[in-house]
Amino acid sequence: MAIDQVDYDLPNSKNLWSMYGLNMSNSLVDKSLVKLSQAGLRLTKQRRAMLEALVIAEKPMSAEEVHAKLYSGTCDLVTVYRSLEQFERVGVVQLGVRENGTKVYCLSHGLDHHHHLTCRICGRTERVDLCMAEELEKVGRSYGFTELSHVMELFGACPECKKEA
């Protein structure tokens, strides 16, 4: 079992987190769980595992990548797809797209919307706190569009990968 995998097959207990053997009142995860619950979604061990994986990773991951982080047998890949979709719908995660079209998800850090710089060779990811949401909203509204959303991803070759090549 890889060190960063998450094992949720532990005995039950009272509170939300101790049952997973995690000493974690991680505000990100807590907030996420609350949001899920408020949106009427059910809290399952599979979903908790996925959220946990997203917190640990701290970077956008595809459904397959999230699935790979889970302790083998935690849940089916299909469930990851379905849950991530739900998570996005209720604003718990933020959707992004890789250059090759793969969808990736990362936890919404509270209210703050952000973007990423990704190495297209090794996948290294850096957070980019730069966003033109307001300007884009303005343009969108000027055309009468509503329910605006945007995708912005920055790609490049990181110094390490460039060294090797």
Added chain:
Amino acid sequence: MAIDQVDYDLPNSKNLWSMYGLNMSNSLVDKSLVKLSQAGLRLTKQRRAMLEALVIAEKPMSAEEVHAKLYSGTCDLVTVYRSLEQFERVGVVQLGVRENGTKVYCLSHGLDHHHHLTCRICGRTERVDLCMAEELEKVGRSYGFTELSHVMELFGACPECKKEA
């Protein structure tokens, strides 16, 4: 044959465009052809048809959409995929991604890089002349990244679609 389809199976002639029955010294297409040629790519009737389709459409299209614009039998879908990839490599088209991960391509209007606002219901597209390329480059370089590129797409529901719903 739909009115906006492009038929290239016409008799040969001397110049680049008259052979297609098109009275077109369209600078966009001309520039594109020159770029292709300069990059060492070959000018085939399939590629000319694709470029033409892109000019007529004036909006980003997926490989399948480009293929659908071509007169039936002009070329195989696989060829469209391969050519668009080449076009992008030499800077003749610009790559974008839809919310669902589909790759889309649009002609690079000369040197100007731009983005799009797309209705996620009907596909209507508006050009967005707003870009933070410079700021993004700066961030990328600050992390030591090179060969930077970015994807930015704005999505929403257009007024017409909203009316119906």
Added chain:
DNA sequence: CTCAGTGCAAACCTTTTGCAATAGT
């Protein structure tokens, strides 16, 4: 108890690859 969520299998859609035939240059 009820319906949302899950697993499994299979379908689907988009994109990529292999190889022999074709056609620019």
Added chain:
DNA sequence: ACTATTGCAAAAGGTTTGCACTGAG
């Protein structure tokens, strides 16, 4: 002629769907 490009067929990759079963509220 030389080699990029094409078509066809097949595989690959990522995502979605159908259905019966399970489990959270």
